[in-house]
Amino acid sequence: MITRSRRIVQRDDWTRQLRDAIGDPDALADYVRIPRNQLPGMRDANRLFRLKAPLSYLDRIDKGNPDDPLLKQILPVGAEATRAAGFSPDPVGDLAASPRPGIIHKYHGRALLVMTGACAIHCRYCFRRNFPYRDQQVDLEAVRAYLTAHAEIHELILSGGDPLTLLNTRLAELIEMLESVPHPRTLRIHSRLPIVLPDRLDAALGRLLGDSRLKIVLVVHANHPRELAPDVTVALRDFRPCCDALLNQSVLLRGVNDDADILAELSHRLFGAGVLPYYLHMLDKASGTAHFAVAEATASDIHRRLRALLPGYLVPRLVSEVSGEAAKSPLF
Numbered sequence: 001m002i003t004r005s006r007r008i009v010q011r012d013d014w015t016r017q018l019r020d021a022i023g024d025p026d027a028l029a030d031y032v033r034i035p036r037n038q039l040p041g042m043r044d045a046n047r048l049f050r051l052k053a054p055l056s057y058l059d060r061i062d063k064g065n066p067d068d069p070l071l072k073q074i075l076p077v078g079a080e081a082t083r084a085a086g087f088s089p090d091p092v093g094d095l096a097a098s099p100r101p102g103i104i105h106k107y108h109g110r111a112l113l114v115m116t117g118a119c120a121i122h123c124r125y126c127f128r129r130n131f132p133y134r135d136q137q138v139d140l141e142a143v144r145a146y147l148t149a150h151a152e153i154h155e156l157i158l159s160g161g162d163p164l165t166l167l168n169t170r171l172a173e174l175i176e177m178l179e180s181v182p183h184p185r186t187l188r189i190h191s192r193l194p195i196v197l198p199d200r201l202d203a204a205l206g207r208l209l210g211d212s213r214l215k216i217v218l219v220v221h222a223n224h225p226r227e228l229a230p231d232v233t234v235a236l237r238d239f240r241p242c243c244d245a246l247l248n249q250s251v252l253l254r255g256v257n258d259d260a261d262i263l264a265e266l267s268h269r270l271f272g273a274g275v276l277p278y279y280l281h282m283l284d285k286a287s288g289t290a291h292f293a294v295a296e297a298t299a300s301d302i303h304r305r306l307r308a309l310l311p312g313y314l315v316p317r318l319v320s321e322v323s324g325e326a327a328k329s330p331l332f
């Protein structure tokens with residue numbers, strides 16, 4: 001049988017790269033060549049949410065520039081200790097929507113499964129920075145029972161933590177379980193690894209996904225065009241035949257991508273890698289992230305300009321997540 005993964009070449013061992021990720025603030029300062037004393041608050045903020053970034057990602061940062069948009073996404077800063085009105089530990093009500101450990105079932109027909117708390121990179125703006133992952137020990141038999149009892153669920157979404165930090169053997173168990181239930185048609189994977197650690201898109205993963213009877217949707221997560229380094233583009237293009245849809249979601253972040261020209265360039269580069277823009281999320285109001293927030297009026301202006309710059313198929317939907325709503329809420 002010719003598998004859909006036949007084009008993927010040998011990749012470097014991603015598990016080693018994951019282990020080698022930088023987790024020490026001083027090591028980060030040295031790597032990006034910024035004097036440690038120019039990064040005040042880094043050590044304190046690191047105690048709130050530990051720094052983590054793979055070298056593959058750090059190599060795309062402009063050295064010596066504390067305002068680099070890729071650096072800002074991972075650099076612990078003093079502003080994270082600021083309390084801001086409206087910002088809370090669980091801004092989107094995930095804990096209330098969890099019927100079983102690991103399962104979040106908020107939207108019709110789609111259930112989200114958090115199988116791991118681990119990520120390859122710690123994004124400072126992430127709403128899950130305060131999430132009590134320790135409580136989420138996933139039992140696949142319990143997930144099977146839940147799916148079986150909910151015949152309307154046609155899509156299972158693996159989300160963060162980052163599901164592609166799981167080994168292929170664990171993902172294979174999940175796929176086998178999912179295929180044993182008759183009604184789910186689609187497996188969707190939300191992951192930042194294809195962007196920050198492109199070697200994760202290896203041939204074994206391609207076979208695992210490409211050979212499943214399930215429709216496979218891979219939603220990657222890039223916020224800035226410079227994240228689409230040449231090796232990322234190659235890995236995504238090679239992987240495309242293994243998926244039925246290859247999409248991107250971004251978060252609108254002050255000082256990173258709150259600019260229509262930057263977002264337009266991101267869309268063009270994604271398309272060059274075979275990826276279509278899906279969502280542009282308003283920041284979820286998690287404690288410690290207020291300095292990344294973009295006002296709604298500003299976001300709408302940026303999105304209007306983006307619509308004028310791009311063909312419709314390259315415009316991501318600007319949405320926010322409102323606790324208790326039946327879907328993501330559009331903002332335009």
Ligand SMILES: *Cc1c(COP(=O)(O)O)cnc(C)c1O
Nearest residue numbers: 104105106107110111112157328
């Ligand atoms: C965002 C989200 C989904 C997926 O929503 P789509 O609009 O289908 O992309 C599903 N479940 C939860 C809990 C979500 O937060």
Ligand code: SF4
Nearest residue numbers: 119122123126160192
């Ligand atoms: S869940 Fe996604 S956005 Fe959050 S820290 Fe992990 S990779 Fe980053």
